[in-house]
Amino acid sequence: MRFQTTLLVAIGGALGALSRVGLSELLGGEAISSETLWVTLAINTVGALLLALLRRFGPGRLQPAISAGIGYGFLGAFTTWSAVIGATIVLGGGGMIWMGTLYLLGTLILGVGIAWLVRGEVAS
Amino acid sequence: MSAAMTILIVGALGAVGALIRYGIHEGFHRAKRSVRVATVWSNALGSLGLGIIVGADWGPWSLIVGAGLFGALSTLSTLAVDVAELLTIDRRQALRVVSGHVIGGLLAFGVGFALGLVL
Numbered sequence: 001m002r003f004q005t006t007l008l009v010a011i012g013g014a015l016g017a018l019s020r021v022g023l024s025e026l027l028g029g030e031a032i033s034s035e036t037l038w039v040t041l042a043i044n045t046v047g048a049l050l051l052a053l054l055r056r057f058g059p060g061r062l063q064p065a066i067s068a069g070i071g072y073g074f075l076g077a078f079t080t081w082s083a084v085i086g087a088t089i090v091l092g093g094g095g096m097i098w099m100g101t102l103y104l105l106g107t108l109i110l111g112v113g114i115a116w117l118v119r120g121e122v123a124s
Numbered sequence: 125m126s127a128a129m130t131i132l133i134v135g136a137l138g139a140v141g142a143l144i145r146y147g148i149h150e151g152f153h154r155a156k157r158s159v160r161v162a163t164v165w166s167n168a169l170g171s172l173g174l175g176i177i178v179g180a181d182w183g184p185w186s187l188i189v190g191a192g193l194f195g196a197l198s199t200l201s202t203l204a205v206d207v208a209e210l211l212t213i214d215r216r217q218a219l220r221v222v223s224g225h226v227i228g229g230l231l232a233f234g235v236g237f238a239l240g241l242v243l
Contacts, residue, residue, distance in 0.1 A: 006146075009142050009146045010139040010140075014138045014139040016142065017135065017141065017192050017195060021191045044200040044204075051202065076202060077199070080195040080200060082194045083190075083191070086174050089237070108203075108207075108226075112208050113208075115207075
């Protein structure tokens with residue numbers, strides 16, 4: 001059971017990272033180009049939506065190991081925070097502090113907003 | 125580097141990043157500490173790592189390790205869902221968690237970048 005969960009998180013993580021990097025290669029440009037930033041924003045927003053749906057509808061329908069593989073593995077690795085932080089700092093360092101701040105806040109507002117819209121009952 | 129090799133390496137690094145994040149999560153869970161704080165640490169670690177390789181500038185490896193390992197170690201989906209849930213039960217805690225992700229990430233990236241420059 002524990003081994004199965006670990007394996008599924010690893011497989012999900014590999015597929016999630018490959019999907020993110022693959023989409024960025026296909027649709028994006030250079031590392032901090034606006035194309036790549038849009039792709040990352042779309043990936044993060046879609047990933048937040050899917051995880052919110054998984055947390056709402058997964059329990060009772062999916063085995064815990066499968067849920068962990070999709071949630072912590074695939075969606076966890078598909079979405080990213082380091083790239084958002086990196087973009088914010090690189091844009092800020094290049095004199096575009098407002099653009100960097102807007103990107104960071106936009107990522108948070110879209111991700112949290114979409115998760116808030118589809119959230120279910122919350123247990124603390 | 126061939127395309128097949130790049131795919132293999134990014135996949136392997138993505139698996140490692142996800143496993144480290146899951147390991148931190150399980151560690152916090154077992155210690156009965158907030159798993160929402162565990163994600164703050166994963167994101168700070170991922171930002172630290174990305175800062176190091178951006179500072180050190182390893183050419184094409186910066187992108188592969190940065191996007192593969194540190195991209196997968198850090199995450200937005202859990203952050204978003206955690207904060208959305210906290211907003212309905214404890215707004216002050218939601219603000220603390222989101223600040224941890226933002227300030228922790230920015231500071232960690234800055235420290236990493238400075239380390240990378242001297243590496």
